[in-house]
Amino acid sequence: MTEYILQVKDLHTSFFTDAGEVQAVNGVSFNLEAGKILGIVGESGSGKSVTSYSVMRILADTGRITKGEIYFKNEDITKYSEKQMHKFRGKHCSMIFQDPMTSLNPVYTVGNQLMEAILLHTDKSRKQAKERAIEMLELVGVNEPQKRYNQYPYELSGGMRQRVMIAMALACEPDILIADEPTTALDVTIQAQILELMQDLQKRLGMAIILVTHDLGVIAEMCDEIIVMYGGRVCEQGTADDIFYNPCHEYTKGLLRSIPDISGSKKRLTPISGTPINLLNLPKGCAFCARCEKAMKVCLSYQPEELEITPGHYASCWLNVKERMEPGKEEARHEF
């Protein structure tokens, strides 16, 4: 049986704002296998970051998990006390953020911050912690780690800072690393260095990674499993090959059509028409319905059921349901 390090079940997260309840995540479920890389893609505002923040329970004050469970090694962490969460975040699950400058403290040296992180979550002595910090800098490929240890974040380049962030996240050897757009702010050549580093560390340390990005290229290069999100829901889930070569949700198909062809042909792009949905006022049926060219009557009023297309490949689209129904029987359930 597959061992899951993290299982998210029917997660709902909302923000309670003056304008009303923003339903950012609306029933997200996924399983993360130990030692694997899971990618989360979807357009801006689809709930990728809020899903990750929910797992770490670092939501803004107005945000709350309103429903669902998150199992870490069979324990539901949504029931954890703040103290237990603190330990979970330090020992078992770390996160790296998009902008390394906002997550490093500008007034302390790189080494100081790294050492404090280690001291906080382990029972190492200061001397041991410093040794470990330098070891970590070396591990993530920061040159001259002894010298860098005493430098301030602004003295480092963007790629170097992102490495320091990764070193910090890995200092306590977490079981899970959540990386929210870890390379979006970086150049392609530096991005390649960081992605290579993450793959290498994942193999060597055997940790699981959740990689959040809107870059389909990064997803294709890195991930074992992929979740495609739209409007706070998972619309499709499967392996990289499932998603790229056999997309079964109209949003996934639209996403793949809207990127330039890798062969370099100048074929005209096919954008997804329409505008993103309003999370203050979620539609009753499929969230993508208003932008879907193949929408049917049923899509307006009922949320699509999730179907297993092939083993491990799931999609929530009424078209798949319709296709599976025996001819003549469609009327039996809904009006398509």
Add this chain to the structure above:
Amino acid sequence: MSSEYIVEVSDLKQYFPVRTGLFKKTPLKAVDGVSFKIKHGETLGLVGESGCGKTTVGRSLLHLYKPTAGEVKVEGTTVTPQNIGSMRSKMQMVFQDPYSSLNPRMTVEDIIGEPFDVHKLYSNKKERREKILELMELVGLNAEHATRYVHEFSGGQRQRIGIARALAVNPKFIVCDEPVSALDVSIQAQILNMFEDLQAKLKVAYLFIAHDLLVVRHISNRIAVMYLGKIIEIADSDELNSNPVHPYTISLLSAVPIPDPKTARSRQRIVLEGDVPSPLNMPSGCAFRTRCKYATEQCKEQCPSLTDRGNNHFVACWNK
């Protein structure tokens, strides 16, 4: 005087004096001898690492900075401080950030109409309004939204507003500085299509700056690759992609994440070691030599210039 080219740039240099000590100023050579030509209705892509000088090329080309040296010709006429006012109606710029490049206190109508007012391009209010609505339609904005403020629009719509404003003076050439980088892929596709449609309709030429090489390849006829203030390779788009020569270009292309799992699995990334050198402390000779595995003594001593490799392909490298 007419010319085959809309823009000809020769040996453009843009140095910024940067304080490096109490009394010491060191020139930061952001652009250091860049030359290229763009034909009417053509798109030249410009790529390279962050800080290599792409935006500065665009800005000094339009004389938004006073170039330190070099010459820019537009339709055969040299741009000077005296004639820049009238030249501005031929060249425009679209900026990267659709959020900060538009004034939040102005309505869309006033933003797009501003160049009309500056260049006095209408005879009465009615004509002004008609022209504005025409432009809004051209870039795919709903005319009913003319009186709305910028913050009421999405990123993609804001980018359209910026483009409509650039088009107001009927330019022949537009510098597009990362115009789609801040947008979602599905919106990106809409804007890229719009650039192509406008080009087909208005025969406008673009200098298209972007860091997404798939996007640049899609939209450009030719591509120039920059490294630390210099163009190190320039060729037709397909030629550059199928036959890159400069070691930097090769590693850049190999590092682009490919949205295709099979290709991604089978190819070899060439990951460059180290960081880009500081532009204040540039290596002697070829600026790329500190990260280049082919570097020789010659690369240390002399900076290579672009040489013709046939097939409209130019490369600046001693060893390749």
